[in-house]
Amino acid sequence: MSKNLVIVESPAKAKTIEKFLGGDYTVMSSFGHIRDLSEHDLGVDVKHGFKPIYNVSTDKKKLVSELKKAAETAEVVWLASDEDREGEAIAWHLFEALKLKKEKTRRIVFHEITKPAILKAIENPRDIDTDLVNAQQARRILDRLVGFELSPVLWRKVKSSLSAGRVQSVAVRLIVDREREIQAFVSESAFRVIAIFTVFDADGKPVELKAELQQRFKTKEEAQAFLEKCKSSIYSIDDIVTRPSKRSPAPPFTTSTLQQEAARKLGYSVSQTMMIAQKLYEAGQITYMRTDSVNLSDLALGASKEEIFNTMGESYWQFRQFHTKTKGAQEAHEAIRPTYMNKHQITGTAQEKNLYSLIWKRTIASQMSDAELERTTVTIGLNNATEKFVATGEVIKFDGFLKVYLESTDDEAESSDSESLLPPLKIKQQLEMQTVTAQQRYTQRPPRYNEAALVRKLEELGIGRPSTYAPTISTIQKRKYVEKSNLDGETRDFILLTLKKGSIKEEVKNERFGADKGKLIPTDIGMVVNDFLTDYFPDILDYNFTANVEKEFDDIAEGDLDWQKSLDDFYKKFHPTVEEAIANSERRTGERILGTDPKTGRQVSVRIGRFGPMVQIGTKEEEDKPQFASLTKGQMIDTITLEEALELFKLPRSLGEFEGKEMIVAIGRFGAYVRHNSVFTSLPKTEDPMSITAERAIELILAKREADKNKVIKTFEQDADLKVLNGRYGPYIAYQKKNFKIPAKTEPASLTFEACMEIVNAEPKETKKTTRKKK
Incomplete structure (x- = not known):
């Protein structure tokens, strides 16, 4: 064994670091955490200062034995886990579990995996930071206390097998609150x-000038009256105002802004972004990817300046030092940036290349000059009305940072509203009107959260930290409190009035609204659990309270607060509310009375049942037993109508027998199905459950039997979207509604989460797609 043993968190990182160190160093991996709180009980001794009870994970016992053996023969053990709280805790757990001696143990940290950074870390070791360890420990214990005590309350009062978590419950509340805003919104x-006017450009060619009236009309009659005036109007330019303006670049990436921008520009999920960033970091391509700092090191600032000077010229460089404004930002890490600023591209998978390019562009743009623009506003008057039309245009005089990068937004405003170049114009110049249109427009409901927008909101409220955003979003989907869904939206009519050649034409057109793609929508059980927790545990669901808990963790990390006192203060208030809820709270099913069945006169209600949301006709107090029907996909307890509920009772219907068992067609939570011998077969959307034949149902039943043989091979806690499945043509990986081939000679059941994501992120070889370059 070498004189020096270096222990890192991942094998990929170990391989990279081993290249930088000589033969005197052996690098081994802990594969993340090696110990956690006991799984068989609370794992915390509440009566004795909240002492944690740690156990080595079953799957890590052999590894711990190997690490211990290696440590015993090494002269020095270097604990090189990540530089955040989780990494510090891993280092401490290694120290404790391996029974290391302090005099032969060194703690080293680095925020990039390059040879200079590793050698500098070796030259500057330190002790394990117990304040950071205590902060992580306090978070872990508090979250265990909340989950361990709240979950049984939900089992008793709502539904069995439910669970609750501190940050996750607040994230669900945000989504539920937004959904109810949408439901209550009245457009x-x-x-x-x-x-649209005709003017002539410098060459005498006719061009269109588009202008919008400064005011909007509430009614069709008002709009029509204005268009009547426009028939005889003379239009002329009242004013032209030209003003210079500037646009400045965004700061370098933090964890949350990288997740948001990767979602907008690249379509990556939050967990996918972090997986790819982890690989880039471990390969030495970028700095540490869990950070809330926008700071750049002097080395990075100098390298950025040199790169801008060499590739674009001095006029494109502008020194900028950004400062973190995020509520509760923690350790003084650096922003996420490339390790070498002169490296514009990397080798790797398509996803790795795309994410690296995004990080490089954002970093280099942050040190570039402002974009200089000229904005022109033209006011157009009518000789017979006080209303004014306004046309705007924008010209880029110097592109500055826009040469490299333009930040995206979540704004859903129409792209047609963007400003464009205006033709030469003069004050008092008369204009020839081609058309005037008055279109009925509707106010937009609040947008639902997608994953990236939820991260931004959590960060804005000071809830969670860079290391918790992705697990939080994954957990609330895995627990079925929230679904990532696509909604088709609805159709509505709008009125369009058009004035052209002296006459006004009225048309009624239609448009789709409310369509959503990849948005987070609460499930019925998610809403019921949220309402119960909000009523009986308001502190846990309070945004400010949760943010203040995060602030206490920050204070513990800084050494300004005792972790045991923090937990004691929390538990003294929290535990009595648990006992109060168990003793006095009512059982919750989310029941909503819809009205009366006109055929029977019995009450129609909707609620959570044993197998999910359902409609019930009648009550258990009546002599006749109640009738039940499951809600279909897209229907919700909060919004289903009486008419929609009664439609569900037209089914089930019998299709006769097959193999001695009855076939029943019905509608369930996820659509229409045939039930045969206790097996459910979904009907394709093209099949009408009211008219499907027995022969067709048998075809579908037999097809499902074939497909269902060992269908699900493996699922993963890290990301509920990722599955290893058996398909028509053999095993494959399913992720985000896409399928990925498993390499030959690979045992599907042995695939790890990391191995699956490598396959998902691998660059396709069969086809090459050209995409428009984004800046």
Whole structure:
């Protein structure tokens, strides 16, 4: 064994670091945490200062034995886990579990895996930071206390097998609150007036000038009256105002801004972004990817300046030092940036290349000059009305940072509203009107959260930290409190009035609204659990309370607060509320009375049942037993109508027998199905459950039998979207509604989460797609 043993968190990191160190160093991996709180009980001795009871994970016992053996023969053990709280805790657990001696143990940290950074870390070792360890320990214990005590309350009062978590429950509340805002939203309409004029450019060619009326009309009559005026109007330019303006670049990436921008520009999920970033970090391509700092090191600032000077010229460089404004930002890490600023591209998978390019562009742009623009506003008057039309245009005089990068937004405003170049114009110049349109426009409901927008909101409220965003979003989906869904939306009519050649034409057109893609929507059980927790545990669900708990963890990390006192203060208030809820709270099913069945006169209600949301006709107090029907996909307890509920009772119907067992067609939570011998077979959307034949049902039953043989091979806690499945053509990986081939000679059941994500992120070889370059 070598004189020096270096222990890192991942084998990929171990391979990279081993290249930088000589033969005197052996690098081994702990594969993340090696110990955790006991799984068989609370794992915390509440009566004795909240002492944690740690056990080595069953799957890590052999590894711990190997590490211990290696440590015994090494002269020095270097604990090189990540530089955040989780990493510090891993280092401490290694020290304790391996029974290391302090005099032969060194703690080293680095925020990038490059040879200079590793050698510098070796030259500057330190002790394990017990304040950081205590902060992580306090979070872990508090979250265990909350989950361990709240979950049984939910089992008794709502439904068995439910669970609750501190940060996860607040994330669900955000999504539930937004859904109810949408349900309560009442859209209002107004008429937006647009005029198209003809003017001539410098070459005498006719061009269009588009202008919008400064005010909107509430009614069709008001809009029509204005268009009547426009028939005889003379249009002329009242004013032209040109002002210079500037746009500045965004700061370098933090964890949350990288997750948001990767979602917008690349379509990556939060967990996918972190997986790819982890690989880039371990390969020495970027700095540490869990950070809430926007700071760049002097070395990075100098390298950025040199790269800008060499590739774009001095006029494109502008020194900028950004400062972290995020509520509760923790350790003084650096922003996420490339390790070498002169490295524009890397080798790797398509996803790795794309994410690296995004990080490089964002970093280099942060040190570039402002973009200089010229914005022109033209006011157009009418000789017979006080209303004014306005046309705007924008010209880029110097592109500055826009040469490299333009930040995306979640704004759903129409792209047609963007400003464009205006033709030469003069004050008092008369304009020839081609058309004036007045279109009925509706106010937009609040948007649902996607994963990236939820991360931004959590960060804004000071809830969670860079290391918790991705697990939180994965957990609430895995627990079925929230679903990531696509909604088709609805259709509505709008009125369009068009003035052209002296006459006004009225048309009724339609548009789709409310369509959503990849948005987070609460399930019925998620809403019922949220309402119960909000009523009986308001502190746990309070945004400020949760943010203040995070602030206490920060204070513990800084050494300004005792971790045991923090837990004691929390538990003294929390535990009595648990006992109160168990003793006095009512059972919750989310029941909602819809009305009366016109055929029977019995009550129609909707609620959570043993197998999910359902409609019930009648009550258990009546002589006749109640009738039940499951809600279909897309229906919710909060919004289903009486008419929609009664439709569900037209089924089930019998299709006769097959193999001596009855076939029943019905509608369930996820759509229409045939039940045969206790097996459910979904009907394709093209099949009508009211008219499907027995022969067709048998075809579908037999097809499902074939497909269901060993269908699910493996699922993963890290990301509920990721599955290893058996398909029609053999085993495959399913992720985000896409399928990925498993390499030959690979045993599907042995695939790890990391191995699956490598396959998902691998660059496709069969086809090459060209995509428009984004800046």
